[in-house]
Amino acid sequence: xxxxxxxxxxxxxEYKRDSLSISVLNNITFDVQEGDFLALMGPSGSGKTTLxxxxxxxxxxxxxxxxxxxNDIAKLSATSLAKWRSENVGFIFQFYxxxxxxxxxxxxxxxxxxxxxxxxxxxxxVELALSxxxxxxRMDHYPKQLSGGQEQRVAxxxxxxxxxxxxxxxxxxxxxDKNSAAxxxxxxxxxxxxxxxTIIMVTHDPSAASKAHIIKHLEKGDLV
Amino acid sequence: MKVLKLIIKNSGRHKLRSxxxxxxxxxxxxxxxxxxxxxxxxxxxxxxxxANRLITxxxxxxxxxxxxxxxxxxxxxDGVESVSFANWFQGVYKDKDNxxxxxxxxAETVFDVYPEFKLTDAEKEAFLKDRSACIVGxxxxxxxxxxxxxxxxxxxxxxxxxxxxxxxxxxxxxxxSTDASQMFIHWANLNERxxxxxxxxxxxxxWYIVKIKDPSRAAEISQKIDNLFANxxxxxxxxxxxxxxxxxxxxxxxxxxxxxxxxxxxIGIIMLVLGNTMIMSARERTREYAVLRTLGxxxxxxxxxxxxxxxIISALGGLTGLVLSIPMIKGIEENMPKGFFPVFTLxxxxxxxxxxxxxxxxxxxxxxxxxxxxxxxxxxxxxxxG
Ligand SMILES: Nc1ncnc2c1ncn2[C@@H]1O[C@H](COP(=O)(O)OP(=O)(O)OP(=O)(O)O)[C@@H](O)[C@H]1O
Ligand SMILES: [Mg+2]
Numbered sequence: 001x002x003x004x005x006x007x008x009x010x011x012x013x014e015y016k017r018d019s020l021s022i023s024v025l026n027n028i029t030f031d032v033q034e035g036d037f038l039a040l041m042g043p044s045g046s047g048k049t050t051l052x053x054x055x056x057x058x059x060x061x062x063x064x065x066x067x068x069x070x071n072d073i074a075k076l077s078a079t080s081l082a083k084w085r086s087e088n089v090g091f092i093f094q095f096y097x098x099x100x101x102x103x104x105x106x107x108x109x110x111x112x113x114x115x116x117x118x119x120x121x122x123x124x125x126v127e128l129a130l131s132x133x134x135x136x137x138r139m140d141h142y143p144k145q146l147s148g149g150q151e152q153r154v155a156x157x158x159x160x161x162x163x164x165x166x167x168x169x170x171x172x173x174x175x176x177d178k179n180s181a182a183x184x185x186x187x188x189x190x191x192x193x194x195x196x197x198t199i200i201m202v203t204h205d206p207s208a209a210s211k212a213h214i215i216k217h218l219e220k221g222d223l224v
Numbered sequence: 225m226k227v228l229k230l231i232i233k234n235s236g237r238h239k240l241r242s243x244x245x246x247x248x249x250x251x252x253x254x255x256x257x258x259x260x261x262x263x264x265x266x267x268x269x270x271x272x273x274x275a276n277r278l279i280t281x282x283x284x285x286x287x288x289x290x291x292x293x294x295x296x297x298x299x300x301x302d303g304v305e306s307v308s309f310a311n312w313f314q315g316v317y318k319d320k321d322n323x324x325x326x327x328x329x330x331a332e333t334v335f336d337v338y339p340e341f342k343l344t345d346a347e348k349e350a351f352l353k354d355r356s357a358c359i360v361g362x363x364x365x366x367x368x369x370x371x372x373x374x375x376x377x378x379x380x381x382x383x384x385x386x387x388x389x390x391x392x393x394x395x396x397x398x399x400x401s402t403d404a405s406q407m408f409i410h411w412a413n414l415n416e417r418x419x420x421x422x423x424x425x426x427x428x429x430x431w432y433i434v435k436i437k438d439p440s441r442a443a444e445i446s447q448k449i450d451n452l453f454a455n456x457x458x459x460x461x462x463x464x465x466x467x468x469x470x471x472x473x474x475x476x477x478x479x480x481x482x483x484x485x486x487x488x489x490x491i492g493i494i495m496l497v498l499g500n501t502m503i504m505s506a507r508e509r510t511r512e513y514a515v516l517r518t519l520g521x522x523x524x525x526x527x528x529x530x531x532x533x534x535x536i537i538s539a540l541g542g543l544t545g546l547v548l549s550i551p552m553i554k555g556i557e558e559n560m561p562k563g564f565f566p567v568f569t570l571x572x573x574x575x576x577x578x579x580x581x582x583x584x585x586x587x588x589x590x591x592x593x594x595x596x597x598x599x600x601x602x603x604x605x606x607x608x609x610g
Contacts, residue, residue, distance in 0.1 A: 058518050058602040079522060086520025093606075097515045101233035111519045113227065158519075 005165065005198050006032035006055060011064030013050055013221075024050045026221045028064070032200065034165075037192045039209040040202045042218035048202040049170055051218065055200060056168045057085045069165070086114050090159030090197075092169035096151040098143040098158075104130065105139040108157045115162070129157040133187060149180025156187055160195070167191060169201040173208050185211050227525060231532035238505070242537060245501045249541025249585065250548060252494035253578050257549035258556065259487035260574040266480045276305075276439045277337060278446055280432040283459035289428035290458050292415075297452060298434055303445050305437050308333035311430035313409060315378040315387065317368075324364045325403075326378065328411040328430075337435045340398040341406075347372075347393030355413045358389035363404035365394045376407070383414060385421070400569075434462070491581045498541075498589035502534050506593035513597050514605025523598040527590075530597060534590035535583070542582025546575060 013025040024047045032038055040048045053059040054066055057073050066074050068088065076084060098107045108129055112122045130136050133153035143151055152172060159167055169188065173181035189211050191197045201212065209215050217224045235242055280298065282288040289311075299307045311328040331352055335341060343351070343359065351357045360370055370376070370391055378387040389409055397404040411429075419426040436445050446462035453460045506513075513526050550570055557568040600608070 053603055056518075082517065082520050082522050085518065091518050093515075097511065099230070099512055099515070101237055102230065106229070110516070114520050 002033045002035075004031045005034040005036075005069060006200075007065075007067040008055070009065040009067065011051075011054060011061045011066060013047070013054065013059075014062045024221050025054075025061075028221075028223055030216065030223065032198060034198055035192070035196050036214060037189075037199045037212045038201070039212035039215045040200065040218060041204070041206075041209055041215060046218040047221045048218050052168050052170055052200060052202050055166075056089050056091065057081050086111060086162065088164050088166060090162065090164040090167040092152070092155050092159050092167065092172045094171040094174040096143070096148070096155045096175075098151055098154055100143050103140050103142055104135060104146070104154045104157075107143070107154055108161050111158060111162045125161055126157075129161040130154070132160070133157045147180070148176050149183055152176060152180070152184050153187065156184070156191075160191060160197070164197075166198045166200070169199065171202055171204065173203065173205060181205070181208065227521075227529060228532070231529055231536065234505070234509075234529065235533050235536045241501060241505075245498055245537055246541040246544060248497055249494055249538055249582065250545035252490045253542050253545025253582060254549045254552060255490050256487050256581060257546065257570060257574055257578050258553060259483045259490075260577060261553050261568060261570055263480055263484050263487065264571050264574060265568045266477075276436050276442075277465040278434040278436060278442060278449070278462050279465055280434055280449055280460045280462040282431075283450075283461045286431070288458070289425075289430060290432065290460065292427040292429050294429070294432060294453065294458075294460075298432060298449055301445060301448050301452070303436050303438060303441050305435045306333055306336045307435070308337040308433045309411065309429045309431065310334075310433065311411060311414065311428065312382065313378075313380075313414065314382055315380045317376065317378055322368070324361075324367075324405045324407060326407045326409065328414040329408045331410050331412065334408065337433045340402040341395040342398055343393045343395050347395075350392040354390065354392055355410050355416070356388065356390055357392035357410065359393045359395055359408045360391055361404040361406050362394055362396050364407060365391075367405075370394070383418070385417070439464075491585065495585045495588045498534065498538060498585055499592060501537075502530065502589045502593045503596075505533065506530055506597055510597070510600065510605050510608040513600070514602050514608075517602050517605070526597050527594045530594045531587075531590040535586040538582045538586030538589065542579055542585075545582070546578055549578075 008028055008030050011025060011028045012023065014021045014023050016022075028051065040051065042048050050059065054061050054074075055068075057066075057076070061074050064074065065072050071084075073081065073084060098104075099110070102110070105126055108126045109122055112125060115122075117125070127136065127139070130139055133156050135150060135153055135157065138146065138150065138154075143154070146154065152175075156172075159169075167188075172188070173184050176184065185208055188199055188201065192199050199212075201208070203209050280290070280294075282290055292309075295307050295309060298304060308330050310330070313326045313328045315326060316322070317324075317326075335343065335348065341359075341361070347359075351359055358376060360376070364370065372391050372394060374391045376389045376391060378389065380387055387409075389407075395404070415426060415428075418428070434445070434449065436442060442464045446464070449462045450460050513529075516526065516529075517523075553568070553570050560568065
């Protein structure tokens with residue numbers, strides 16, 4: 001029996017710039033089943049990142065509902081949304097977005113600082129997450145001492161360390177060479193298959209999208 | 225706070241920039257401390273007896289005495305608080321080389337006009353009761369090993385004969401500029417013996433020390449005193465103890481006001497400098513703040529990061545400045561003409577002011593970048609191009 005984890009209902013998003021308002025998403029509706037691996041594709045400027053941000057709760061729709069696990073996150077206050085994000089969503093970005101002054105270990109530990117876990121519990125979790133991405137031996141390295149692919153794997157460890165149900169990834173392989181990209185995709189595939197994470201990934205790369213179960217195309221703010 | 229590590233690491237991110245900012249704050253704090261020390265020293269000096277003490281002496285020369293009867297007349301002048309007097313006694317203690325000032329003073333009033341010579345009440349009382357008593361300064365007591373109860377024999381020269389005085393008290397100097405080497409005997413004791421042995425020298429007073437209520441009236445009161453004895457057989461010349469003229473006081477006080485103002489201006493300038501540094505740092509980290517907030521950190525965490533970094537830099541600058549001020553102020557004091565200021569030290573109040581200014585610099589500098597970081601939406605933070 002499949003269960004719907006994310007339900008997008010009639011979502012539109014407008015950005016106001018001066019007096020001009022730009023419509024970025026037009027009345028989008030779709031569901032995501034628990035454990036799905038969804039790829040969002042489409043030309044530049046079509047609204048992929050915007051849609052991903054709405055699902056991840058770092059932006060809010062102009063109209064419509066975003067129901068995740070029965071909870072309309074479009075209605076949450078900024079503070080409750082922050083707490084919700086820290087418990088339910090893991091983020092992977094195109095440019096890794098690690099904090100340069102923190103080591104791999106400290107970067108992965110960041111989301112756990114918001115939990116009540118003790119120092120030793122945090123350490124166990126961080127070590128586990130880094131070993132899953134194959135960087136157990138690089139814990140004390142700073143981002144600038146790692147390759148792009150390794151940085152992205154640290155970012156993946158950071159995304160899974162709190163054990164969230166949903167992982168969102170915005171062009172996670174966009175800045176990587178072929179081999180590193182393949183490693184990252186394999187990892188995402190494993191997270192989906194072995195750890196039952198629901199994954200939503202924005203990508204331009206058809207071979208990346210082929211790892212996904214479902215591919216959705218956006219065109220000028222409309223699902224096609 | 226668990227993000228403390230991040231705050232510390234952020235502070236060390238642009239080492240040169242942070243160092244220069246810390247250096248700037250220390251220089252500001254040093255300037256602040258020096259200026260404040262001058263300002264406080266000035267006010268302490270103004271409060272010190274010197275500014276409100278007049279010396280009335282014989283108009284022709286110091287060596288001619290004045291009559292004892294002048295005391296009550298001077299006292300009756302408006303603005304005079306108390307009148308004391310002294311004679312140069314000197315004499316020889318054991319050897320001519322044992323030189324320390326020995327004065328015959330009016331025991332009743334001397335400590336009113338010279339509050340810088342500090343005695344316990346018991347010592348004062350013992351001295352007052354015993355006409356053959358004397359008081360010595362702490363420095364002299366230390367040098368000659370004098371203790372209360374010791375008898376000091378003096379071979380008189382100005383006032384011939386053999387004299388003996390029992391030490392009834394050892395006065396402590398109020399501050400570093402106070403002369404702690406003097407010895408005081410009763411003028412009454414001296415006068416009694418003079419009346420018997422040299423009646424023509426009875427009731428002679430060396431000079432009067434006049435304490436006035438308002439230092440700014442020094443010139444006017446001096447003039448009144450001298451007018452009172454004009455055309456008498458013993459005309460007087462009265463001036464402030466440090467020969468401060470009315471004009472000198474007001475000219476200096478304008479400079480002091482400017483220094484006072486300047487000390488706070490410097491703090492204001494450095495506030496803007498650190499503010500600018502913090503704005504730059506926070507701007508560069510716009511994207512990182514967006515990442516942290518995405519992970520669930522709140523605006524309060526971000527405010528804490530910026531505020532914490534600002535406080536670390538300002539506290540380091542403040543402490544460095546304070547530590548460096550101490551030897552600098554000492555150096556200035558040593559190179560100043562002695563006694564120019566009665567006290568020239570880093571007062572506790574200056575330390576408190578300097579440290580709280582440093583903290584205020586830190587708080588102020590974080591206000592603008594914090595409010596900007598909080599107002600920026602996460603999505604705009606990610607799209608921000610520095
Ligand atoms: N915060 C914002 N303020 C104003 N306009 C925005 C904002 N975010 C996105 N837009 C606009 O919305 C449109 C869609 O942007 P979005 O980033 O979602 O596109 P995208 O599909 O992710 O493109 P790309 O493949 O280039 O990343 C663009 O025209 C963009 O200029
Ligand atoms: Mg995008």
